[in-house]
Amino acid sequence: MKTTKWVIVILLALITSSFLFFYHGKVARESIIFFPIDDSVTFDKASTTLQFAGKKDDDEYIIEWDVTSLTNKEIYLRQDISLLFSDGKLVDTLSEWEDQSQKLAQYKKITGEDSSHYQTISLHYGEIHLENDLIRSTQRMSRDHLYVIDSEFTDLFSFKRPLTDEELDWKDILDKVTEQHLEYSWNQLIDYYKIDETKYEKIPFIELERYNTDPLLGLSKAKTQEVIGSLWEGLYKNYFLGLKTKEGKVIEPIGSTMPLILVAKNYSHIVILIQAENGLPFKFIQNISLND
Incomplete structure (x- = not known):
């Protein structure tokens, strides 16, 4: 009987903790709300970067996607979201949040194939609670892009700005593909x-x-x-x-x-x-x- 009682207690505790986690998570996922900007809270850093990490196998390569931000002070809620596009189509997203925080950092490895132009944009957001129940916010955007060339006619390589005639040709081709699709x-x-x-x-x-x-x-x-x-x-x-x-x-x-x-x-x-x-x-x- 004692064993049964403890099992019930443990199950209730797990159910309660799962509910609390889900509820807290739901609140966070709905947390990007615009409030008047508080000019006293600024971003010391807000960056989004794409870097070519090399070949994964004969058909695929890897891109490293980093999103980081730092406010000048700790605030009530920090949240960063980022979207990654390939040739004009959404291929992945990133999201991170923390209560009573100042810094956020996200990192993800993306697997790709074929020649593509990757573009990413992020929103770095903060919710600020002041006296008298006033709520304010701070925000900043960042973005980056990367051309990856994966063709049977050339070695695998990448660039952000074309420095050679070959890179300029590939940029024109991929820009045209994206432009036509969009x-x-x-x-x-x-x-x-x-x-x-x-x-x-x-x-x-x-x-x-x-x-x-x-x-x-x-x-x-x-x-x-x-x-x-x-x-x-x-x-x-x-x-x-x-x-x-x-x-x-x-x-x-x-x-x-x-x-x-x-x-x-x-x-x-x-x-x-x-x-x-x-x-x-x-x-x-x-x-x-x-x-x-």
Whole structure:
């Protein structure tokens, strides 16, 4: 009887701890929420890097993917997310979070094959709790890219910026492949949703990083940060964690096209267009308020 009692106690403890872990994990996964920026919290470091690590076997090679960030002080919550694209398609993601933290570091080895252009972009995010229940945030983006050439006509090699005629030729080829793939998918989405392109500024998702410092169209620096922060919040919930259909089904984002960001020239809203791996179209709208 004693043995049975202890078994029940242990099982209850395991169930409770599993529930607590799941609940805490769920809270963390929903934690990227834009709050007004706290200028007193800055990033001493925010970087994303891709490095060629060499040959894995006759058909595959390895890329090392690193995402690190460091704030100037410890804050309530730190979270970094990163997305990796190959020739315009999402191939992998990274995510890490910590309570009461200052530094985050992630590392992953990626296996690839064939010649490809890899591009990655990360959001480094922090949630700050102040006195009087005020909540603020801090954010910064980083990105990197890498060309890997795996052809039967040449030795395996990689580069970031072309330094030889051969590398320049390969860059042109791979850029054209990516451009054609994305333009075809994006044009399909624009036609499907009957969008008037003349009313929007087009921004490929990977290029968001430049708005760490540049203003978005004619917006102020503060409003740019608000718009970008809200954009990442929406992408995290509706893309990074899975593409949600109208029926409530969640589709894995891996294999989908790089999102196209359409910013309305009248500053009223943003449209995000994505095509899932199975061809299913997705459109998300983010309104912009210029009154606050």
